[in-house]
Amino acid sequence: MWTGPLHTAEREFLRSDLDPRELAALLEPFTDPRPATLLEVREALLSGAVARQVRDAVWRRVITDARLSEEWMVAAVGLAVPGLKACARRLCEGLDGRAAEDVQGEVLAGFIAAVHEIDTGWYRLPWMLRCRAQRAGLRARRDALAHPVAGEGPERGALAARPPGSPDLVLRDAVRQGVLSESEACVIGLTRLEGVPLARLARERGTAYWKLAKRRSRAEKRLADAVRSGRVAARSPVPAPA
Structure with missing residues (x-):
């Protein structure tokens, strides 16, 4: 079972009640029926049925809103959580629970930083965001392996x-x-x-x-x-x- 920052991010995403109609309209040619929730938007984006240009258009809209709104940042993270979990799962192999939580946290922090910094004119935006998040997690993994410390406390x-x-x-x-x-x-x-x-x-x-x-x-x-x-x-x- 997943715990830690990515689990928390997924839980908050599922609680979101943001209106996904603008995103659903972009997806309409590829979805029937039109997505009615952010979770359905995520499922459509992950289905493989959506053209790359449309995925990029959806993510441009999400990134723009996430830079202005904490609620939409929650949505951006939630839309990316399946990919971030897959990334973190590999990075956390062989680490103890606390080190794995650190790596998860850095993956998430790297993604959030990338949302603020990435050039939305680029292609393959979800992949670019995930790469930035993975690099942040890799740095945390290297640090955990270089400085293994046992014991409790900060x-x-x-x-x-x-x-x-x-x-x-x-x-x-x-x-x-x-x-x-x-x-x-x-x-x-x-x-x-x-x-x-x-x-x-x-x-x-x-x-x-x-x-x-x-x-x-x-x-x-x-x-x-x-x-x-x-x-x-x-x-x-x-x-x-x-």
Whole structure:
């Protein structure tokens, strides 16, 4: 049985009551009767009976709406869940439960980031989105295999090989420079440096997973841009004069 972020995403998708009529109209030449729910839209997209150009047109509409609406982001994730599960299943082979949850979480976060970033003028959009999600999950798998840590608690995933203090100083400097808020730095620090699964952090905070994943993705993009520009670095705080 599937558990973890992708299971949660599927459950929220099935609860969605969004109106699929615009998507159904795009699918009409290939479906009879016309899909009446998002689940039926997903079944049509996966059936193999829909032309590639039409699938791309449906996904362009979904991506456009998902960039503006949390509800449609839930729909976008739900439409992609079967493919994301297949991807995650392979990536999670041989991993323990917690590492597998991390990989699932990164697959989902990678997909959400791709929805925000992908060029909707490209062809084969669902495949491109899945590739981005798979790359994110592969990075998480490699990290899990490179740093296997037993035991309980948030400290289990600490990256022992990192330069002492360096990532922490980058985050602290990002907050000082106004690139990140304290909350954003905390989320990045806990999930990237301390190994706390994003799904667990979302549960503890009572926040939807994809909402927290989207916030982290945007914060990390700002951080990466600031590091590349030299605005943020691993600087120690300058002590105040006595």
